[in-house]
């Protein structure tokens with residue numbers, strides 16, 4: 001009887017330790033990310049992906065003018081209206097070769113596009129400059145697209 005007791009105690013203690021340490025490990029796993037996750041740089045998120053965009057005909061003339069103003073302020077330094085490349089590609093024909101939604105996300109979510117979209121990545125390889133995120137609102141981006149459509153000869 002006395003000889004068995006220490007063994008029993010030892011088993012019970014072991015079971016207790018094993019149990020708490022397992023629980024602790026689980027808690028720790030829940031709380032802190034694995035080292036690789038913690039070390040990975042978090043991508044900056046500037047906007048949410050736009051999922052739908054509507055084009056109307058004829059063009060909204062007010063939007064074309066507003067888009068032109070923004071183009072001159074924020075895009076002209078890198079984009080020509082011809083097909084000549086400056087820092088980025090010229091805009092001539094851009095509304096024909098790209099989907100409106102693609103253009104929309106390129107303007108409002110350029111970081112996401114450069115990270116995920118093969119076409120955007122191909123351009124980055126050619127241009128060697130990352131188009132900067134300029135915090136353009138979806139509304140302003142839509143007006144810029146109207147201006148691009150007008151530049152491409154739509155009425």
Ligand code: HEC
Nearest residue numbers: 074075078087088089103106107123124127129130131144
């Ligand atoms: C500092 C230079 C710079 C500025 C300013 C800039 N872009 Fe860009 N843009 C680029 C570059 C470079 C690319 C090609 C993708 C890349 O390398 O990141 C590009 C690509 C694009 C494309 C895709 C063109 C195509 O042929 O498919 C669109 C659309 C676009 N930009 C819109 C805009 C709009 C709208 C603005 C202004 C609000 C703007 N960009 C301002 C440099 C710029």
